[in-house]
Amino acid sequence: MTDVSKEQVLERLRTVRGPDMDGNIVDLGLVSDVFISDGKAYFSITVPAERARELDPMRAAAERVVKEIPGITAAMVALTADKRSASGPAAARAPAPPPPGRSAPQGHAGHAHGAPGGAPQRAKAGIPGVGAIIAVASGKGGVGKSTTAVNLALALKANGLRVGVLDADIYGPSMPRLLKISGRPQQLEGRTIKPMENYGIKVMSMGFLVDEEVAMIWRGPMIQSALLQMLREVAWGDLDVLVVDMPPGTGDAQLTMAQQVPLAGAVIVSTPQDLALIDARKGLNMFSKVEVPVLGIVENMSYFIAPDTGNRYDIFGHGGARKEAERIGVPFLGEVPLTMDIRETSDAGTPVVVSNPDGAAAKVYREIATRVWQELETLKGKGERGAPAIVFE
Ligand SMILES: Nc1ncnc2c1ncn2[C@@H]1O[C@H](COP(=O)(O)OP(=O)(O)OP(=O)(O)O)[C@@H](O)[C@H]1O
Numbered sequence: 054m055t056d057v058s059k060e061q062v063l064e065r066l067r068t069v070r071g072p073d074m075d076g077n078i079v080d081l082g083l084v085s086d087v088f089i090s091d092g093k094a095y096f097s098i099t100v101p102a103e104r105a106r107e108l109d110p111m112r113a114a115a116e117r118v119v120k121e122i123p124g125i126t127a128a129m130v131a132l133t134a135d136k137r138s139a140s141g142p143a144a145a146r147a148p149a150p151p152p153p154g155r156s157a158p159q160g161h162a163g164h165a166h167g168a169p170g171g172a173p174q175r176a177k178a179g180i181p182g183v184g185a186i187i188a189v190a191s192g193k194g195g196v197g198k199s200t201t202a203v204n205l206a207l208a209l210k211a212n213g214l215r216v217g218v219l220d221a222d223i224y225g226p227s228m229p230r231l232l233k234i235s236g237r238p239q240q241l242e243g244r245t246i247k248p249m250e251n252y253g254i255k256v257m258s259m260g261f262l263v264d265e266e267v268a269m270i271w272r273g274p275m276i277q278s279a280l281l282q283m284l285r286e287v288a289w290g291d292l293d294v295l296v297v298d299m300p301p302g303t304g305d306a307q308l309t310m311a312q313q314v315p316l317a318g319a320v321i322v323s324t325p326q327d328l329a330l331i332d333a334r335k336g337l338n339m340f341s342k343v344e345v346p347v348l349g350i351v352e353n354m355s356y357f358i359a360p361d362t363g364n365r366y367d368i369f370g371h372g373g374a375r376k377e378a379e380r381i382g383v384p385f386l387g388e389v390p391l392t393m394d395i396r397e398t399s400d401a402g403t404p405v406v407v408s409n410p411d412g413a414a415a416k417v418y419r420e421i422a423t424r425v426w427q428e429l430e431t432l433k434g435k436g437e438r439g440a441p442a443i444v445f446e
Pocket residue numbers: 191193194195196197198199200201225227300301353354389390391392393395396397399400
């Protein structure tokens with residue numbers, strides 16, 4: 054099959070209308086450089102930060118038309134924030150819009166600014182046998198939160214820990230697919246449920262219990278009781294870490310969940326674009342409200358490595374999350390490249406950390422897992438043992 058050229062891709066992208074239906078995205082100058090490698094096309098489209106959500110169909114259309122080109126097997130398109138538009142930079146740099154918990158997200162430090170009506174979080178009971186529960190969260194959907202959660206869990210396991218995963222993304226459970234688990238969990242004596250298991254980790258997901266369409270129409274109180282049941286009435290056994298894949302967003306449902314689960318800390322996943330970072334900030338504020346320490350930020354789809362040459366391209370505005378982490382004083386946990394194998398292995402239910410454990414992506418996840426564990430240990434030291442140890446000489 055002959056190689057597809059950039060020009061062919063751009064020509065096809067000329068059929069995609071611009072944001073206000075005028076012109077096309079190529080002639081409006083919105084399309085980044087296009088990389089084609091191994092039949093796959095990668096590029097980004099620049100949009101005003103505040104219109105990202107509304108313009109997602111435009112992104113999807115661009116992926117679709119490019120995939121239709123004979124010789125192209127996949128297309129990966131990201132939206133990046135427009136720095137030139139009048140409102141772009143202002144929106145991007147504005148302090149987190151509405152900043153409820155002030156700008157410092159260090160939940161463990163503050164205690165007076167609780168959630169509206171929210172009680173102090175100290176009293177949440179832990180789960181017997183479970184060392185630490187950590188949340189993986191994102192300010193908005195589609196940034197790769199579940200992909201990060203599953204690979205982080207597998208990387209913690211690869212680092213020698215006993216690991217469980219709780220899929221709290223009740224509206225769109227993805228763990229059954231990501232970990233290739235089907236069937237219903239077994240009921241043990243009493244009300245206890247036996248967690249499902251694959252790749253050496255224990256897993257509980259609403260996806261095992263109800264059909265996805267059913268989950269979609271659940272209401273607040275039902276969600277809460279389902280979540281608590283999945284947390285407390287599951288025979289987790291002894292675990293060092295339970296990784297909770299949170300639902301995307303920072304609304305009331307997420308806040309309640311963050312409140313209900315006795316979390317030791319949270320990992321925030323963001324893509325590098327300014328517009329994703331704005332949402333990530335909301336995520337940080339949410340955990341600060343419920344006094345959950347933020348273990349750090351992961352930048353996902355940070356950069357792109359061409360599979361044929363190994364060259365690295367920073368087409369997605371790499372580095373934004375690291376700067377953000379520095380600015381607000383939370384640890385930066387690492388950057389995950391955008392690669393076709395991360396996507397394909399996730400889709401196939403064989404995440405990279407297990408399917409290609411010696412590859413570059415698995416290494417990145419293992420390093421992130423090491424940092425997460427270090428942060429947890431540091432917090433534990435601070436929280437539980439405030440007093441210095443007495444040493445006899
Ligand atoms: N680093 C990456 N490289 C390539 N593809 C990725 C990467 N991270 C995530 N993806 C892909 O992006 C898509 C969205 O990822 P994922 O489902 O993990 O996001 P999410 O934030 O959990 O989304 P939602 O909250 O909407 O469920 C998936 O198709 C996934 O395979």
